Amino acid sequence: MRRRAVISAGLLAAPGIVTAQSMRPIRMIVPFPPGGATDALSRIAAQKLQEKLGQTVVVENRAGGNGVVGGMALIQSQPDGLTIMASASIHAVLHRVLRNIPFDPLNDFAPIARTAKGPLLFVVDPRKPQRTVAEVAAAAHANARDWTFTTSSLGSAGHLAAIAFGQAARADILMVPQRSSSAGLTDVAAGNVSLMFDPVLAPLPMVRGGQLRGLAITNERRIPAAPEIPTMAEAGMPDFVFHSWYGIWGPKGMPPAIVTRMNRALAEGMREPDVMQRLAALAFEPVDEDAAAFDAAIRQEEARGTQLLARVNFEAQ
Known part of the structure; x- marks a missing residue:
């Protein structure tokens, strides 16, 4: 109990004044293989979180089960801020596409921050x-x-x-x-x-x-990274807007103060000019919202996904 309190205090402190004991690396689980958008956005977020917290962040790809393997690794960890997960919008509907998954993606995790969307x-x-x-x-x-x-x-x-x-x-x-x-x-x-x-x-x-x-x-307007490609609306399908978004979760029970500290660190880091330039080149933009707004976005995604899957009588695999 005492060790967890010291770690939490370290995360809440300003960079450069954390205690030696709180300098253990933060493990960021990515539940998908290297090379895709989730991995790329996760590594940008890890770099900025490390800079803002003054604490090493190590990315660990734990692919498997459509995101279930990484999710299980997270919920089995201590809610002390030393293990987090970087995933994508798919996390919100895992229980709609997979049978008998061993967790509830809406209620067994602590939403920390949505980092980017595209x-x-x-x-x-x-x-x-x-x-x-x-x-x-x-x-x-x-x-x-x-x-x-x-x-x-x-x-x-x-x-x-x-x-x-x-x-x-x-x-x-x-x-x-x-x-x-x-x-x-x-x-x-x-x-x-x-x-x-x-x-x-x-x-x-x-x-x-x-x-x-x-x-x-699938955007409301054309994007600078590919201005020659029309939107779905321009191509004849009005209101056809879809975004893949990316975020950071912790285990359920993370202290609200740690969640807030990480949320603000990510919001600041992802809006720095160098990051925004990198994101724009990849057709992404940063998202600045608190943890409660992120939780609402997750639930909105789940509702939309559930409705679409029901329309085609999708059966969980």
């Missing part, structure tokens, strides 16, 4: 003759069997956007899940599947290189 890029196999969203929608409506979607993870923003597209096109398009963004995009580029929605970070270089065809951005 739209998705809608890409198609470049061998397909269709060059616009409207053409793809019409072709899929006419013969859905000619089309397939892939997604990096069930319940991800890309998966939910794919469901929404099928609903808008009135087409029952087969979903073929992959183990990661890179694997899914490689499948589209190889012609093994037809379509994918994914955060801009990974597919945009492949679009620029000709391996994929970029159709539209």
Whole structure:
């Protein structure tokens, strides 16, 4: 008990005046493999958290089970601020896409901060003759069997956007899940599947290189990183807005003072000019909200995801 109090005091102190005992590294669990958007955003957040707290932050990728392995590692840790998790919007709907997961993603974690959000890029196999969203929608409506979607993870923003597209096109398009963004995009580029929605970070270089065809951005407006690509609204699907967002969670029972200290450190760090420049290049923007607002965003995501999954009678895997 005394050790935990010292650690908590260290996290609450200003950088440079923490005690020697509180200088143990903070472990940031990332429940997905390296290389994707979640990992990239997590490492930016870890760097800024380390700078603001004056305490080493070590990123640990614990992939497996669509995020369950990393989530379990977090809830089994002590709520002392020394173990946190960096994940994405998928966390909010895990219990809707997986059967019998060993935790409640809404109530067994302590939301700390949402760090960034960004739209998705809608890409198609470049061998397909269709060059616009409207053409793809019409072709899929006419013969859905000619089309397939892939997604990096069930319940991800890309998966939910794919469901929404099928609903808008009135087409029952087969979903073929992959183990990661890179694997899914490689499948589209190889012609093994037809379509994918994914955060801009990974597919945009492949679009620029000709391996994929970029159709539209799921944002309210065009983005500086790819101003030539229209929004889904411009492409004929009004109100089609989806964002993948990223955040930091702790174990349930974290002291509110530690949550607040980390929340403010992340909000400050993610809005520094160097970070904002890096985020803009990746088509992301920082999010500045307190832990309560983050919790509300999680519950809003869960409600939207539940509704979309119900529309297609999705059965948890």
